[in-house]
Amino acid sequence: DTGVSQDPRHKITKRGQNVTFRCDxxxxxxxxxxxxxxxxxxPEFLTYFQNEAQLEKSRLLSDRFSAERPKGSFxxxxxxxxxxxxxxxxxxxxxxxxxxxxYFGPGTRLLVL
Amino acid sequence: xQQVKQNSxxxxxxxxxxxxxxxxxxxxxxxxxxxxxKYPAEGPTFLISISSIKDKNEDGRFTVFLNKSAKHLSxxxxxxxxxxxxxxxxxxxYTTSGTYKYIFGTGTRLKVLA
Numbered sequence: 694d695t696g697v698s699q700d701p702r703h704k705i706t707k708r709g710q711n712v713t714f715r716c717d718x719x720x721x722x723x724x725x726x727x728x729x730x731x732x733x734x735x736p737e738f739l740t741y742f743q744n745e746a747q748l749e750k751s752r753l754l755s756d757r758f759s760a761e762r763p764k765g766s767f768x769x770x771x772x773x774x775x776x777x778x779x780x781x782x783x784x785x786x787x788x789x790x791x792x793x794x795x796y797f798g799p800g801t802r803l804l805v806l
Numbered sequence: 807x808q809q810v811k812q813n814s815x816x817x818x819x820x821x822x823x824x825x826x827x828x829x830x831x832x833x834x835x836x837x838x839x840x841x842x843x844k845y846p847a848e849g850p851t852f853l854i855s856i857s858s859i860k861d862k863n864e865d866g867r868f869t870v871f872l873n874k875s876a877k878h879l880s881x882x883x884x885x886x887x888x889x890x891x892x893x894x895x896x897x898x899x900y901t902t903s904g905t906y907k908y909i910f911g912t913g914t915r916l917k918v919l920a
Contacts, residue, residue: 726908733815735895748905793838795840797851799849800847800848
């Protein structure tokens with residue numbers, strides 16, 4: 694299967710701990726997006742990479758959040774000093790430069806206790 | 807400011823009948839629209855899309871209609887099947903400064919009754 698993959702699928706952590714999520718996009722896709730989704734809401738944009746360059750970050754992305762895409766392939770999203778309000782589904786999506794359809798991974802569900 | 811709105815949080819339809827899911831948008835810069843289906847604990851799955859230069863796109867049981875003047879799009883599912891029961895998200899996209907932006911609605915939960 695060559696779809697978008699995310700790891701882990703589930704993460705439970707205690708408040709104040711750091712967590713890191715990984716996303717592997719579809720191999721030929723140069724654009725990668727991170728979203729956060731909470732209950733009753735649609736995906737909310739967090740940040741966007743074109744190749745290895747992080748081109749935009751949402752105001753939702755506080756300074757506790759950082760994302761990287763070091764070689765223009767996989768990406769990581771780190772949350773430092775987690776808070777209960779960070780509990781959500783974190784989604785990754787990718788698309789190529791020649792189309793506008795985004796394809797999503799299965800998501801990482803984070804629960805902060 | 808909710809630029810993409812799905813005003814019906816839920817919809818129930820009898821199996822075999824038509825399901826119509828609606829979406830309204832406010833930003834005239836949107837030029838590409840997508841529908842996604844989402845099951846619990848999974849990521850959204852792409853269903854169908856439409857460019858702003860078209861007013862209709864069809865793929866099997868799924869048809870998307872776009873009314874640019876009304877800033878409205880709809881997804882028709884005919885005939886509806888129990889496996890279509892899921893949350894459906896409408897998304898709109900535009901390009902600014904070389905960045906592709908996607909805005910999602912809040913979703914409509916469809917229940918298809920057997």
